[in-house]
Amino acid sequence: MKLFDVFVKESANKVFIGLVTGVITGITFSLLIPLVLIALDAPDAELQEVVPETINWLRLEVTNPVLAVVFFATCTFIIVLKTFSQSLMASVALNAASNLRLSIYRRINSAPIAQIESVGQSKLVSIVTGDIPRIIAGVSAIPDLIISLMSVLGVLAFMAFISFETFLFILATIFFGLVTYQVPLIIGQRHYARARPIYDKLHESIRGIIFGAKELKLNEEKRETFYKEDLESLELQIRKKEKSGFILMQGANNYGDLISFLAVGVVTFIISNYITLSHAQLVGVVMALIYMISPIHSILQCLPLISVGNVSMGRLNWLLSNLQEETLQSTQEKAPEWQKIHLKNVCYDYNLGAKGKDKFQLGPVNLTLSKGEVTFIVGGNGSGKSTLSKMITQHYLPSAGAIYFDNVPVDDANRASYRHTITSIYSDYYLFNRILGYKDSEVDTIVSDYLLELGLAEKVTVQNGHFSTISLSDGQKRRLALLVALLEDRELYVFDEWAADQDPSFKDTFYKHYLPQLRDQGKAVVVITHDDRYFDLADKVVWMESGNVSRISMSDVIKTDKYRSEDEKLGTA
Incomplete structure (x- = not known):
């Protein structure tokens, strides 16, 4: 199972609708740029043939009112559509994350005891408490990635309309940036991957320092050895690997931002000398590039989360392959009487x-x-x-x-x-802190009698099947x-x-x-x-x-x- 499979499996129809609305949002965003350019560059005489150059509205002077109405209506449409798309995709992501957790709980609950013991408690706890949240973070980043990607594609389409040669250069720049961006990202991902098995050992050591506290208190040398070799050493290893992974991934993000600004500079100061562009086209391309910085930055922010999520998904797949559900025939029939x-x-x-x-x-x-x-x-x-x-x-x-x-x-x-x-x-x-399977409060009377018989009445009380402590x-x-x-x-x-x-x-x-x-x-x-x-x-x-x-x-x-x-x-x- 891959990270995106978790997303699509939840609701393919909703994901498709989210993709479509994301595409429409991205395309509509790109339409704002020509609207602004038309308003800035259109001769006054042409506009005055349709409507006056300015009108007063709520004591405000509004230039080019028709274009202004179209512009603000487009902005409103974008806000509504993007909110809908984000809400829809976020809903799918949250449902997928919740169902993923439930499926893991169910798998552990239905796995044979021998397999659970073979995997080990520490590894199970590490995956459930460490890897599942990272998978969820990766899944939750997918909606933003898709919407930002659609926005970038919409702007690229506008660039292709303005100047196909410039579009090809920008496309090559983005491709170069993404390919070179992957190098530190992959290396950082490997550092995170190497840190995950160490977490399993650390969880076991944490159990040792909690449940073995009495033994460690009686031997200072043993206590210090355990601290140095089983806790501090593992923490330092994890710190080193995750620091390296974080620095590489953060550097990749900053590099991605720089690529976007470099593209603006190259188009402004170099490409304009080799490709015939009118002033309006140059302004349009530069505006589009500046606009692309935000969604590209969002994409680059999402990629590390998805990358780390993929590492954790690999560990989860390992767990699922080692925890097979028991092949039991579920039945409510009582077993026949036996002697x-x-x-x-x-x-x-x-x-x-x-x-x-x-x-x-x-x-x-x-x-x-x-x-x-x-x-x-x-x-x-x-x-x-x-x-x-x-x-x-x-x-x-x-x-x-x-x-x-x-x-x-x-x-x-x-x-x-x-x-x-x-x-x-x-x-x-x-x-357990309650008596599972009993909802009748009358059971409290029976339990209270047992508590008295077992010498626990002064320590524990019961109410609706729940123990007080x-x-x-x-x-x-x-x-x-x-x-x-x-x-x-x-x-x-x-x-x-x-x-x-x-x-x-x-x-x-x-x-x-x-x-x-x-x-x-x-x-x-x-x-x-x-x-x-x-x-x-x-x-x-x-x-x-x-x-x-x-x-x-x-x-x-x-x-x-x-x-x-x-x-x-x-x-x-």
Whole structure:
């Protein structure tokens, strides 16, 4: 997709009308010059045969009243038509910009989680907050560019009518100016293009200085190193490249202005000696050239914005090519009732590092999860616990094998329906400031009861589904996330280290109250955890190691092992 495509795609008809009115405006502008020349050069006797040389109007003496009326009527027509053209084109540009942002939001919203994680949060934020505004600025500059271009073409047509030889010289001058203008413009554009990837790194470093502030405060050497190498260094690189790009582009603009004035000087002092021009023709050409300075300047002002916009459009196209929409069949149908989830020879492959490094593979995994059952998934870091859980929740799609809900395989036709039966709280969860999907204010009563139960009533209140604050500790945020999950009343619950930030009392409440409660309600519950002292509360524990299920322990075995361990401790004592 190109920058102009964004503009035309929005409304080809309106763009066409804008172009036509722009052409008419430019041509009409050029008519002002001969009107003025006729008024200045026409003999008084010729005018007096039609109307008196001057008339009094509102105590003002008006010379050549007919031409004056035509002149001011033309000016009024130009104002109205140009305002209409600009308003129409600006409306298209604003609509295109807004729809572009919405399409990016929609693409991110509908892209697979694996692709979003592959692109990276920093790059996504950089493109949305940095490149999209530049694209919008470039798109918004197109209407002014078109109108100014039409004005220049109208004046050139007038020049061709006055003196074709002079017109050819001016055309050659403009062509030479635009070609040579492109040289610093292209170089400046490359400097901006080289600065954009550095912005991605800078966004990541900004996240580091905000979210890693506690760690940096404890080590002055680490803090200074991070500042120097990850913030100051990147800022200096960006500053250098964008300064160079700005200087080159600004120089190109000034050069464009100078070309216009040089053309005036060459026509006035040189070309007039080689081409036979009457005084009126020379005055007309010079007036036309002076008039062209403003629209040419406008064109040169727009070109850098469009040029930078094209750089950002290239990055946006890269993003779109790396964020494909999920091929899901959108359906409002409920998933059929199910009792068990079967993972049969399920595998997942993805590259953990740069090209050429070893790939990490999960599986093949064979596992069954049942409603009315609590399953713990345990293992060391990098054992594949989170990857397995994301496959269970249908965030990751198997590279081999299949997942079944009862005897129905999950595919693009039913994946969305089955997702609607699942809720999860991952370690990197995001807490929204309101309860999405609930508009009934009666939900406030239920939420208030949960807030009291979870020890949040003194911190948070709810009104029409909106929380009064989410500025809470990590443990309190997780409890609020649990509240939202419980409110959704889904059939499968997945918790990724939910209790990691909880104090002992709420940790006990989670394992001994909420998990049994969900099980008693007939929910399937999957918990990723390291809390081995609660393992006996699970119906089964799945042990992960190097991407594979190493063993599965059932509840009776877990309890026997726990009691044996406690007896051994007592015997030792």
